[in-house]
Amino acid sequence: MALFFCSLLPLESRSAGSGAQARVEDHQYAAADIRAGSRIYTAECALCHLQNGDGVDGIDLRLGQFRRAMSDDELRLSIQAGNPDAGMPAFSFEDVELDRLLAFIRAGFDPSGVVVKLGDAARGRALFEGKGGCAGCHRVNGQGPRAAPELSDIGALRTPAALQRKLLDPTSAMMPINRPVTALTRDGRTIRGRRLNEDTYTVQMIDSQERLISLVKQELIRFEIGRTSMMPEPPLTQDELADVVAYLLTLKGLQ
Numbered sequence: 001m002a003l004f005f006c007s008l009l010p011l012e013s014r015s016a017g018s019g020a021q022a023r024v025e026d027h028q029y030a031a032a033d034i035r036a037g038s039r040i041y042t043a044e045c046a047l048c049h050l051q052n053g054d055g056v057d058g059i060d061l062r063l064g065q066f067r068r069a070m071s072d073d074e075l076r077l078s079i080q081a082g083n084p085d086a087g088m089p090a091f092s093f094e095d096v097e098l099d100r101l102l103a104f105i106r107a108g109f110d111p112s113g114v115v116v117k118l119g120d121a122a123r124g125r126a127l128f129e130g131k132g133g134c135a136g137c138h139r140v141n142g143q144g145p146r147a148a149p150e151l152s153d154i155g156a157l158r159t160p161a162a163l164q165r166k167l168l169d170p171t172s173a174m175m176p177i178n179r180p181v182t183a184l185t186r187d188g189r190t191i192r193g194r195r196l197n198e199d200t201y202t203v204q205m206i207d208s209q210e211r212l213i214s215l216v217k218q219e220l221i222r223f224e225i226g227r228t229s230m231m232p233e234p235p236l237t238q239d240e241l242a243d244v245v246a247y248l249l250t251l252k253g254l255q
Contacts, residue, residue: 030103037104038111040097048088052156053109054252056086062109062160063249064118072102108160117242118160124240124247132234132244140251146210148194148231149178153253163245167236170229180226181205186219194230 042051045061053061070078076098082090093101104111108118128134137148154163166173177198183191183205193207203223205213217223236244 033100033103034107035111037100037102037107038109040093040101041104041109044091045101052252053105061105063246064106064108072106075102075105110159110161117238118246118249119239119242119244121243121246121250124243124245127236127240127244128247131240132236133232134234134244137231141253146206147208151248151251153251155249155251156253158248160245160249163248164241166231167234167241167244170231170233171227174229174231178229180228180230182222182224182226183215183220184222185215186221191215 041049049055049059049061053059053063058067059065066075079091079093079098079101082088135144138144139146139148139150139152141152158166162173177195179195181193181195181203183203185191191205191207191213193205193213195203195205196212197204201217203215203217205215207213234241234244
C-alpha cells in the first residue's frame with residue numbers, strides 16, 4: 001500500500017483573525033485513506049466548511065489553519081466533541097473514519113493522495129515577487145504583467161499538489177490553453193504568445209509585448225502550438241517552494 005510523507009510547517013506569527021497553522025508534526029498516510037477521507041468530508045463537513053475548507057471564519061482546513069494550533073489528537077477530539085457555541089455538532093465517527101478524515105485534511109484536500117509540505121505564505125509572497133521571478137510574468141489582483149496566466153484566484157482553483165507540480169515541472173502540468181503558440185500570417189508577420197481563446201475560425205492571443213491580437217485562421221500560413229512551457233523552473237530551495245505554494249493558496253480573488 002502506497003504511503004505518502006508530509007511535514008507540516010507552522011506559519012510565523014499571525015493575527016488572531018488569520019488562524020494558527022497546525023503544530024510541526026510528521027504524518028504518514030495511505031492514498032486510499034485520503035480518498036476515503038474526501039468522501040467523508042463531502043458528506044459530513046462541506047455544508048459548513050465548504051468544499052475549499054474556508055467556510056468558517058478564522059479557519060482554513062485545506063491550509064491547516066485553525067483558531068489555535070492543533071495536533072492530530074486535538075483535532076480528533078474537536079471533531080468528536082463539536083462546538084455547540086459555533087453551531088458545530090459532535091460527530092460519532094469510528095476511529096478509522098476519523099483517521100481518514102484527518103488524512104484528507106492534512107493532505108491539503110487533495111484526494112489524489114499527494115501530500116504537500118506548506119510553508120509560510122508571507123515569505124512565499126516575498127519570494128514570488130523577488131527571488132522566484134514569478135511576478136515578472138504573472139498578474140495578481142490587478143498588479144503585474146499579462147505575459148503569463150493571471151493567478152489572482154489560483155488558490156481557489158488548484159490543490160496544493162497541483163501547484164507544487166506546476167512549480168517543479170511546468171511542462172507536465174501545463175494546461176492546453178496555456179501552451180505557447182506561434183502564428184505566421186500571409187503578410188509575413190510572426191506572432192508569438194499564448195492563447196486566450198480559440199474557436200473553429202479564429203484565435204485570440206496575447207503576444208510577448210502583452211498586446212491583444214485576434215487572428216482569422218484562414219489568413220494564417222502556419223499556426224503552431226508548443227509542447228514545452230515557457231515558464232522556467234524557479235531557482236528556489238524545497239523550503240522556499242513550500243513557502244510559495246502556501247502563498248499561492250491564499251490567492252482566491254478579490255473579496
